[in-house]
Amino acid sequence: MTAITQSSGVVVEIGGLPIRLRCDSADFLWQIRERYAGYVGSRDYARFDFEIELAPPDAVSSDEDVRVACQAGRWLMQRGDFRAEWNPSTARGRIQQTISPYSLDSVLRIVHTLLLARQGGFLLHASSAIRNGRAFLFSGVSGAGKTTLARLAPPDVALLTDEISYVIRREGSYLAAGTPFYGELAQPGENREAPIEGVFLLAKGPKNAIEPISGTDAVRGLMSNILFFARDPQFVQAVFDSALDFVSRVPVRRLTFAPDRSVWELIV
Amino acid sequence: MTRLYVARNTSAAARALGEETMVMSAADSTLFTLNEVASIIWEAADGVTPLDEIVADKICAHYDVTPEVALKDAEALVNGLAEHGILVLSDQPLAASCR
Numbered sequence: 001m002t003a004i005t006q007s008s009g010v011v012v013e014i015g016g017l018p019i020r021l022r023c024d025s026a027d028f029l030w031q032i033r034e035r036y037a038g039y040v041g042s043r044d045y046a047r048f049d050f051e052i053e054l055a056p057p058d059a060v061s062s063d064e065d066v067r068v069a070c071q072a073g074r075w076l077m078q079r080g081d082f083r084a085e086w087n088p089s090t091a092r093g094r095i096q097q098t099i100s101p102y103s104l105d106s107v108l109r110i111v112h113t114l115l116l117a118r119q120g121g122f123l124l125h126a127s128s129a130i131r132n133g134r135a136f137l138f139s140g141v142s143g144a145g146k147t148t149l150a151r152l153a154p155p156d157v158a159l160l161t162d163e164i165s166y167v168i169r170r171e172g173s174y175l176a177a178g179t180p181f182y183g184e185l186a187q188p189g190e191n192r193e194a195p196i197e198g199v200f201l202l203a204k205g206p207k208n209a210i211e212p213i214s215g216t217d218a219v220r221g222l223m224s225n226i227l228f229f230a231r232d233p234q235f236v237q238a239v240f241d242s243a244l245d246f247v248s249r250v251p252v253r254r255l256t257f258a259p260d261r262s263v264w265e266l267i268v
Numbered sequence: 269m270t271r272l273y274v275a276r277n278t279s280a281a282a283r284a285l286g287e288e289t290m291v292m293s294a295a296d297s298t299l300f301t302l303n304e305v306a307s308i309i310w311e312a313a314d315g316v317t318p319l320d321e322i323v324a325d326k327i328c329a330h331y332d333v334t335p336e337v338a339l340k341d342a343e344a345l346v347n348g349l350a351e352h353g354i355l356v357l358s359d360q361p362l363a364a365s366c367r
Contacts, residue, residue, distance in 0.1 A: 215285045215288075216288055216290055216301045219285065219299070220299055220301075223292075223297075223299060233279060233294045236281075236297055237281040237292070240281050240292050241281075241283070244283050244290070
């Protein structure tokens with residue numbers, strides 16, 4: 001493992017993975033601290049180190065799709081608003097982007113998907129929450145109700161995210177960690193983690209119900225909601241294997257719900 | 269009679285899940301779920317055993333189906349999977365390097 005202990009920059013630690021972000025612009029570093037409040041590490045240690053170079057707003061186009069590719073051991077990531085490269089073996093990377101922290105959000109999501117895939121974990125389009133020490137994930141496409149469920153959560157529930165859930169595989173079991181990546185709720189999740197009790201694939205209906213689904217439907221549901229930007233065959237196969245392993249260890253069911261607080265009576 | 273040989277495309281990822289098999293196309297990450305009988309054909313698709321022999325030995329010997337019906341169904345299945353690039357078809361035995 002490569003450890004970077006050099007000072008300066010901001011260390012953002014999501015899912016227990018500290019990444020240092022350096023930039024010449026004090027204003028942008030301040031924006032990073034604000035954007036990732038709750039996830040800014042208090043330690044100086046970082047596993048990876050990214051140098052951010054700010055580009056003028058007119059230097060980028062906003063309508064280009066994200067592209068991720070591995071060349072000669074380096075990951076290249078590109079979209080209209082950023083270009084980045086990252087070498088896992090040297091633990092260093094560079095990001096050229098506009099001053100928007102949302103571009104950085106995208107780079108961090110990609111980097112975390114790549115890192116998690118090596119360990120059997122993944123990022124999932126899902127809201128997630130901790131109740132009674134156990135994590136529950138609510139997965140679905142935009143409009144499925146991820147944010148609605150988060151908004152309806154009772155006070156004893158700790159929200160981890162309303163948009164992108166962080167799934168870690170550790171010693172043969174799965175944990176969910178909070179993320180600063182949010183959806184319509186527009187607030188970062190709590191920086192906590194807990195063992196995953198179950199995943200619910202969301203459907204809206206007239207009444208609340210939890211139904212079992214087949215293993216193949218569970219894998220399909222997960223695969224359609226796991227974030228994977230890279231089309232590298234080995235990477236995609238690793239994600240596929242992770243989804244299958246996850247389904248063999250964690251219950252995945254369908255949750256049909258009417259949008260009112262009573263749905264949380266089923267989540268215990 | 270021309271015999272049909274079928275081989276799994278080695279770039280497709282396949283994993284058993286109970287009696288079914290999930291296969292993912294490497295080209296576009298499309299997922300396919302094969303039922304019990306389709307899974308048997310998938311497993312037997314080694315590129316050197318003709319499809320009619322697979323059907324006779326692995327399907328008709330264990331299921332209540334005539335060889336004609338089973339072979340017709342099997343041909344439809346392998347043609348469909350070949351269109352998605354997860355199976356390779358040939359009228360000659362397939363060398364491992366061709367799959």
